[in-house]
Every structure is written in C-alpha cells, then in structure tokens.
Amino acid sequence: MSGRFPIEDVSPAVSCGRYPARAVVGELVPVSARAYREGHDALGCNVVWLGPDGRARPFTRMRPGEPGQDRWHATIAPDAVGEWIFTVEAFSDPYLTWHNAVTKKIAAGQGAVELANDLADGVRVLTAATKLVPKADRVRLRNAVKALRDTARPLPERVSPALELAELLWEHPVRELVTTGEEYRIWVDRERALFSAWYEFFPRSEGAIPATVDAPARSGTFATATERLPGVAAMGFDVLYLPPIHPIGRVNRKGPNNSLVAGPDDVGSPWAIGAEEGGHDAIHPDLGTPADFRDFVVAAAEHGLEVAMDLALQCAPDHPWVTEHPEWFTTRADGSIGYAENPPKKYQDIYPLNFDNDPDGIRAEMLRVVLHWVGEGVKIFRVDNPHTKPVDFWHWLIWAVKLVDPDVLFLAEAFTRPAMMHGLAKVGFTQSYTYFTWRTSAAQLRGYCEELVAAADYMRPNFWPNTPDILHETLQHGGPPMFKIRAVLAALLSPSWGMYAGYELFEHVARPGAEEYLDNEKYQLRPRDWAGALARGRSLAPFITTLNRVRRDNPALHRLRNLVFHDIDNPALLCWSKRDTATGNTVLVICSFDSHTVQWGNTTLDMPALGLDWHDRFTVHDELTGASYDWGQRNAVRLDPYLQPAHVLTLRRPAAPGPADAGSPGQAGTEPATLTVQDVPADLSGTAPTAPAQKDDARWTS
Structure with a gap:
C-alpha cells in the first residue's frame, strides 16, 4: 500500500492473495475493504479493475456498510474469461466533507458571514469537479x-444548487490524497463453472447384453x-460425465461386487486403467474407436450436452507405464509395487502413482494426457481422488x-x-464434491451450506445425492x-x-x-429399461x-452467494430463498x-x-403444482412426502392488501387449497405406494 489512508482486510482475497478468487462471466462479485481516516473529513473508496485484455473497466464507487465499522462495499461484474486484477483505492472526498459541514452549520443557525470560508471552499471543489463530470452535467x-x-x-x-449535486459527485467524485491498495486477482471462468x-x-452399460448360458456378455x-x-x-x-473409457487391466481384475476373482466375462473396473491395448490416452476397444468417441462428443453437443471425462491418475498392473516408467510407482520392501488401499478397503487392481521420484517426467506426461483429450473436444474433467496426489502438482497442472x-x-x-x-479448491479446482450426501437433517444442511457460502470466493460446490460408490442409507430406506x-x-441449494x-x-x-450398490456397475454391465420404467410410472x-x-x-x-435461509418452526423442514438482484427473480423453497x-x-x-418490506403481501407460484398463493412473512405449510415433499415457489407480484393472518395455504382464517391425487401431475405422483395417502379421497392443503 502507498498513500495516506489505511486499506485493510480486502475481499475477495484467497489465502491473503496467494491464489486468485473465483467468479464466472456475468457474476456479481462483492468487493469489500476496511478503510478509515483521522478526524471528521469524509473518506471515499472505489475499485479499479482490469480485464484479461489489460483494459480498465469503469470506475466503481464503494458504499459504506454498517455505521461505525469503516467497511466499504461494491460489486463488480466481469464480462470475459481470464484473469482480472482489482485494486481498492481510498481518497479524501472534499465535496462530501463540504456537504456535511455546510448542512450541519445551516441547521445550527449559522449565516452567510459565518459560512464565508465554507462557501469559498465549495467554489473551489465544484470548479475542480467541473472537469470530472460528463459534459452534459457541467452547466449544473x-x-x-x-x-x-x-x-x-x-x-x-x-x-x-451545490447541495443537489450529491448524487452526481458521488459517481464522479473529486479525489484528493488518493491511496492505492494492493492488487488482487480474480480468475473468471465461463458460466458452466458455477x-x-x-x-x-457408463457407456458400456447402454445397449449392453449380459452374459447368458449360451452367449458371453x-x-x-x-x-x-x-x-x-x-x-x-x-x-x-447439460453435462454428461463418463467414467474412464480407457482399456481395463486384466491383472488382478475385480469380479462382481468387488470380488477378488474375475471370470472370463467379467468386465472389471474402469478405474483400473491400462492394458496391452494402451493407457490413459487410449480408448477401450469394446467401446469403439477414437473416431467413434469424437462422433459421440459431437452427438452429445447436438443435444445440449457437454461431455466430461474422468481423469483418474492411477494404473492397472498391466498399464504400459508400469514397465516403461517403473520409477513412477512405489516399490515395497519385498520388491512388489504397492497397490491402492483405503483401509480396510483394498484395490489390488490399481497401482497409485508416486509423484516424487520423477516429478518433471510425470508432470510432463500428465499434461500431455490432459491436452490430448482437450484436443479431442473434452473441456471438463472430473478428477478421481485428487486428495491422494500432491496439492502443488494440481496447482501446476490446472x-x-x-x-x-x-x-x-x-x-x-x-x-x-x-x-x-x-x-x-484454492489452488485451482473449478468445482468440488462435498459432504452434501451425509448432511441429512435440516440443521446439518443449513449449517453446511452457510459454510459453503462463506467460501464462495474460491470454492464452488457440486451436490450429488448418489454416485456409483455411494448409496446413502437415507436412499436405501x-x-x-x-x-x-x-x-x-x-x-x-447448489x-x-x-x-x-x-x-x-x-x-x-x-x-x-456397505454404503454402496449391490451388483455395483463399477464391476459389471448394468443395462436398464429406461422407456419401460417411464411407461409404468416407475421413473x-x-x-x-x-x-x-x-x-x-x-x-x-x-x-451460490445469494443463498439465504429463513426460519421455520419445524426442525424436519428447511426453508431457503435465492434472489437475483439484476432481474428481481426470486425463488423460495420449503423442503421436508x-x-x-x-x-x-x-x-x-x-x-x-x-x-420486500416487512409487512408486504405477495403472490407465490408453486412450480411443482401450478398453484398460486397469497403469502406474507408468516405462512403455514403442509408437506406430504408422497404427494408433495417440497414447495418450490417463485415470487410473481405483490398481492393486494389483506388481513395479516390471511392467504397462506393451510393457515388459520384461509380456506386451504385442496387437490385430489388425480389432480397431482404425473411427475409428482408416479411412484407413491398403495398406502392410505394414495386413496382417491386423499387430500392435501399446501
């Protein structure tokens, strides 16, 4: 920092500015800093920021936050992919100082004689400001x-006339004693990053034919x-993620349900990468050719899908790297190569890489592999177990x-x-799997999401209710x-x-x-009857x-940054909203x-x-049922797990004024909306069991 005024605690700053903060094109990025000065003269702050092209973007004035805290705030909206640089500046604001002083002195009854020096100061400040405002405003x-x-x-x-210039001179201030803070970086990704x-x-399961007595799989x-x-x-x-599509090792191949013995028709785990047909830059011959893969990527794009590839930096025992680069693996005391373990789990079909024996060689090869697939049209990688590789390697590679x-x-x-x-996340990963799967109560998930919002400057969550490895007990039962x-x-939520x-x-x-699927698709083909399930209402x-x-x-x-939780008096329910300030679009969700x-x-x-104001009434439209309701601050809701386990409400317009206790579905003083099961859309009622709630006379009031 150089200059007159302290500028502290600038945000966003990841690890004190060691790594760039993150945003996506068009995202409103909050910038804040603590800045203060001596005495009673007014201080101003602003953000100056440069795009990846080196071109300065418009000057952004910062506004003071909570009185007495000396915290200043602004938002910037980057408009291009790449690295952006921003700096907070603090300055003495002579117009605002003059405005405050003159207003108070006149209110205290002082006259023109007593204000002679103040009036002269005003002439000086406004004369200087004339050069800063747009030409159309200079006559004012x-x-x-x-x-x-x-x-x-x-x-x-x-x-x-001078006092009426406050808004204009807020946007185009006279700045004296300008102090320039340190530079901070923001890496801006395309929208899909957030x-x-x-x-x-698994491509191999789509159109697969399992083995029979008469024919192999x-x-x-x-x-x-x-x-x-x-x-x-x-x-x-909009993203189609494929598990590894490479040749699968035959040595120590796993059988169904992770069994240690594989039969002749067992396909093995795609994460046991590499065989005599090739390694990480090759395609499993059963799936097709490189040309077939390129055609698949093109076909996916025609359907609005971007293909994401699995990047699993590990090898089967018969991967070509094992013989070509034995230094890339860990040799144990008995001379064998160590296989992967996560006690008590053992992965005898996988050799982890050792990144310390030949770091330059292994880095060059990993970069070559990634760029090979980038050249094949892949722009998204889901990285398998990155926490088992050095963090500095990922920082370099990404x-x-x-x-x-x-x-x-x-x-x-x-x-x-x-x-x-x-x-x-700090060193460069675009998105992160999270603990979402294991946050199974409203209180747990609220607290966890609040942690994620606090880390939104660098960490973007991706919530998955299931994976091939994870079938949580909540879904089991x-x-x-x-x-x-x-x-x-x-x-x-995410x-x-x-x-x-x-x-x-x-x-x-x-x-x-186990917390994983029986007959896990990791180890066997699993074709599914998608159309039949849909036709039977079982989808x-x-x-x-x-x-x-x-x-x-x-x-x-x-x-993510706009996630706000609201109080609800039942611990089995969670209530939250998100609001887009640019459009006013607001979504309110209550979920059981x-x-x-x-x-x-x-x-x-x-x-x-x-x-909204505290006493406003407003209309909400339920996107799941099509119903609309008149709501206020306090509303009663009823959620039936078989008919409607959640309200997904969009705010449409302020409702007409009414009694304070009227208008909420199921609330006292209001006739509740009722729907029979036959009225519920197919996407909500398709799989409800034949229980009392499924009878024709079942009703609900939400």
Whole structure:
C-alpha cells in the first residue's frame, strides 16, 4: 500500500492473495475493504479493475456498510474469461466533507458571514469537479458555482444548487490524497463453472447384453450409448460425465461386487486403467474407436450436452507405464509395487502413482494426457481422488492447462478432510464434491451450506445425492419420497448438482454392510429399461425434468452467494430463498426431510432478503403444482412426502392488501387449497405406494 489512508482486510482475497478468487462471466462479485481516516473529513473508496485484455473497466464507487465499522462495499461484474486484477483505492472526498459541514452549520443557525470560508471552499471543489463530470452535467456545476458567489441571494438559494449535486459527485467524485491498495486477482471462468447439471452413466452399460448360458456378455459402445443422449437431455442435464473409457487391466481384475476373482466375462473396473491395448490416452476397444468417441462428443453437443471425462491418475498392473516408467510407482520392501488401499478397503487392481521420484517426467506426461483429450473436444474433467496426489502438482497442472485453453474445467472428487477439500479448491479446482450426501437433517444442511457460502470466493460446490460408490442409507430406506427430497435439496441449494444413472429408477439395494450398490456397475454391465420404467410410472425422470427446468428458467438459482435461509418452526423442514438482484427473480423453497410422514411448519421469512418490506403481501407460484398463493412473512405449510415433499415457489407480484393472518395455504382464517391425487401431475405422483395417502379421497392443503 502507498498513500495516506489505511486499506485493510480486502475481499475477495484467497489465502491473503496467494491464489486468485473465483467468479464466472456475468457474476456479481462483492468487493469489500476496511478503510478509515483521522478526524471528521469524509473518506471515499472505489475499485479499479482490469480485464484479461489489460483494459480498465469503469470506475466503481464503494458504499459504506454498517455505521461505525469503516467497511466499504461494491460489486463488480466481469464480462470475459481470464484473469482480472482489482485494486481498492481510498481518497479524501472534499465535496462530501463540504456537504456535511455546510448542512450541519445551516441547521445550527449559522449565516452567510459565518459560512464565508465554507462557501469559498465549495467554489473551489465544484470548479475542480467541473472537469470530472460528463459534459452534459457541467452547466449544473457552473450554475452552482455562480450561485455560491452570488452574495445578493439568500443563503439557502446560494447553497441549494451545490447541495443537489450529491448524487452526481458521488459517481464522479473529486479525489484528493488518493491511496492505492494492493492488487488482487480474480480468475473468471465461463458460466458452466458455477451453474451446471451433471448426469453420469457408463457407456458400456447402454445397449449392453449380459452374459447368458449360451452367449458371453456384450458391452455397449459409443454408438449404442448415443441412443441414450436424448433421454438425458430431455431431463434438462447439460453435462454428461463418463467414467474412464480407457482399456481395463486384466491383472488382478475385480469380479462382481468387488470380488477378488474375475471370470472370463467379467468386465472389471474402469478405474483400473491400462492394458496391452494402451493407457490413459487410449480408448477401450469394446467401446469403439477414437473416431467413434469424437462422433459421440459431437452427438452429445447436438443435444445440449457437454461431455466430461474422468481423469483418474492411477494404473492397472498391466498399464504400459508400469514397465516403461517403473520409477513412477512405489516399490515395497519385498520388491512388489504397492497397490491402492483405503483401509480396510483394498484395490489390488490399481497401482497409485508416486509423484516424487520423477516429478518433471510425470508432470510432463500428465499434461500431455490432459491436452490430448482437450484436443479431442473434452473441456471438463472430473478428477478421481485428487486428495491422494500432491496439492502443488494440481496447482501446476490446472494452470498449465488453462494457459493453453482457459475454458477447461476441473471437478474435484475429494471426499476428504475439510482442509484438503478447501485447499484443492484454492489452488485451482473449478468445482468440488462435498459432504452434501451425509448432511441429512435440516440443521446439518443449513449449517453446511452457510459454510459453503462463506467460501464462495474460491470454492464452488457440486451436490450429488448418489454416485456409483455411494448409496446413502437415507436412499436405501427412505422410499421414493426420499429420492425426490434429496433431488430438490441438491438441485435447488447448489448452482451445480449431479446424479448417477439409476437414481431416477429409485435404485436403492445396497451390498450388505456397505454404503454402496449391490451388483455395483463399477464391476459389471448394468443395462436398464429406461422407456419401460417411464411407461409404468416407475421413473423419477419427469420430476427431475421439472427441477432442471425450474433451475434453467430462474436466474436466482444460477448463483451460490445469494443463498439465504429463513426460519421455520419445524426442525424436519428447511426453508431457503435465492434472489437475483439484476432481474428481481426470486425463488423460495420449503423442503421436508421426512420421507414417511406429513409435516407442518410455520415460516418467519426474512422479507428484505426477498426484496420486500416487512409487512408486504405477495403472490407465490408453486412450480411443482401450478398453484398460486397469497403469502406474507408468516405462512403455514403442509408437506406430504408422497404427494408433495417440497414447495418450490417463485415470487410473481405483490398481492393486494389483506388481513395479516390471511392467504397462506393451510393457515388459520384461509380456506386451504385442496387437490385430489388425480389432480397431482404425473411427475409428482408416479411412484407413491398403495398406502392410505394414495386413496382417491386423499387430500392435501399446501
């Protein structure tokens, strides 16, 4: 810092500015700093910022925050991908100092004689300001100067034109004693870095034919997997994530359910990468050729899907690197190469890489592999277990790739300690898997999301209710309503979310004693009857489609920083909102965590967070049912897990004034809206069990 005034605690600043903060194109990025000065003269602050092209963007004035705290705030909206630089400046504001002093002195009854020096000071400041304001406004300043000098006018008429310039001179201030703070960086990604909907499937399962007594198993291919693209796109997903598509090792290949013995038809785990057909830059021959893969990427793009590839930096025992570069692995005391372990789990079919024996060689090869797939049209990588590799390696690799193509994105699959998870985000990972799966109460998830919002300057969460490795007990035992509940929470709390294929079919049978699927697709082909399940009403696809449509249509859901929680008096319910200040778009959600019983609750909404005054009435439209309600700060809600486990409400317009206790669904003094089961859209009622709530006379009031 150089200059007259202290500038402290600048934000966003990641690790004291060691790493760039993160944003996406068009995102409103909050900038704040603590700045103060001696005495009573006015201080002003502003942000100056440069784009990746080195061109300065418009001067942004900062506004003071809570009185007495000397905290200043502004927002900037970067408009291009790349590295941005911003600096906070503090300055003496002579016009605001003059304005404050003159206003107080006149209010105290002082006259023109006593204010002679102040009037002269005003002439000096406004004369200097004339050069700073737009040409169209300069006549106002000249007239104000003329009035200040006119001793024939009454004092109020002399100062009034100058006092009326406050708004203009806020935007175009006279700045004296300018102090320039330190430079800070913001890396700006494309929009998909923050807002995305992921879907994961195994290409080899799409169109696959399992083994029979008379014939061996037949893998699906990129060509057969292409037939699944319309169904994925129709649900509203925009990122299609593929597990590894490389040759699979034969040495120590795992059989079904992670068994140690594989039969001749067992396909093995795609994460056991490498065989005589090639390694990380090769394609499994059962899936097709490199040309087939390129065709698949093009076909996906035609359906609005961007293909994300798995980057798993590990090897099967018969990977070519094992013989070509034995120094890239860890040799144990008995001379064998150590396989991967996460006690008590053992992965005998995988050799982890050792990044310390030949760091230059291994870095060069990893960069070559990533850029090979970038050249094949892949711009998103889901990185497997990055927390088991050195953090400084990822810092180097990610930014080396971005130097070649700044649009490449990296998702960290790091279910690990908080420090490591956050550290990986700081050094460059675009998105992060999170602990969402294990936050199963309203209080837990609220607290966790508040932690994530606090880290929004560098960490972007991606919420997944399931993965091929993770089938939480809530899904094992919660029934179809829990699948809806977890989808609502994932899709509407986080700007990015994803799900693994089979979620929409309510797959929930776990391997005994484990938090993972029985007959895990990691080790065997698993073709599914998508169309048949949908025709029988045994698919959650229509509900997922609705959620993704709501996400797409509401800009408020495209951001993380705007997440606000509201009080509700039932601990089984969670209430939150998101508001886009640029458009006024506001979404309010109330979701149950109980998949078995009806839950009632009463909200106490933070009205200013919704863009409303405390006593306003307003109309909400439920995007799940099409119903509309008159709401206020306090509203009663009733959520039935089988009919509607959540309200997803968009605010439409202020409602007409009414009684303070009127208008909430189910609230005292209001006739509740009622729907029979037949009235419920198919995407909400398709899989409700034949329980009392499913009878024709069942009613609900929310």
